[in-house]
Amino acid sequence: MPGAAKGPLYFTIWLNTIHLMSPERLNATFAALADPTRRAILSRLARGDASVTDLAEPFDVSLAAISKHLKVLQRAGLITQGREAQWRPCRLAPAPLKGAADWIEHYRRYWEESFDQLDDYLHNVQSKEKERGRKRK
């Protein structure tokens, strides 16, 4: 329906991410992230596009090894490689990270609960300490 109303913005944006939460997609995303070199490449690309040579520069590994890492990232949909320029710049494709972040987000309440428990524990310890101090006097 071209030309029709675009529809609600947040609902549409969210709908665009639901297919990023499939088990296969999450497997690929987390597998790609389970390597320090690949995480470093993503950090570098978060600052801007870069050529394969640029990306390889900080690492003490061969260009072929970097190419392998880039392929993993590409298959996971985390980066794209341009065809327009001679140097074929790599670019971050953050959408699958949103799927992974949403998956993790589901567990937020549990770690926040642990902080609440830590808070209670510290309160208890402090009041016991005070109690002891008073007794000593």
Added chain:
Amino acid sequence: MAENENELVITRVFDAPRALVWKAWTDAEELKQWSAPKGFTLPVNEGDLRPGGKWRSCMRKPDGTELWLGGVYREIVEPERLVFTHAWDDENGKPGPETVVTVIFSERGGKTEMNFRQAGFASADSRDGHAEGWGECFDRLEELLAKE
């Protein structure tokens, strides 16, 4: 119960008798007419209205792409209480994360108060997206009920 991050609560009063609002929520053809936000359509909608019965819909986005969703009816107490599960299909056509929708209809002097609650969202983004999506659906429901 207090509203929390994983839960969406919407209350609306419709200028229509409770039986009509109930029908709009449970009749497959009526649902097609309102249960999609502005610019979206529901070309397919079918449901087996009994506890344990399944429902299935196809929502067409303004760009023409289609998304499937469905769930299972848990409680059906005509004309006051409807509980069902709700999940969008993932890219492999399998149900994704599930939420639970509870809708309670109360008579308010010839009008009907609808208390809608959707619980179990995987993220605040999902909840906010649905808040907007359902909000538009309920605008359409209001228009549909005004016509009847």
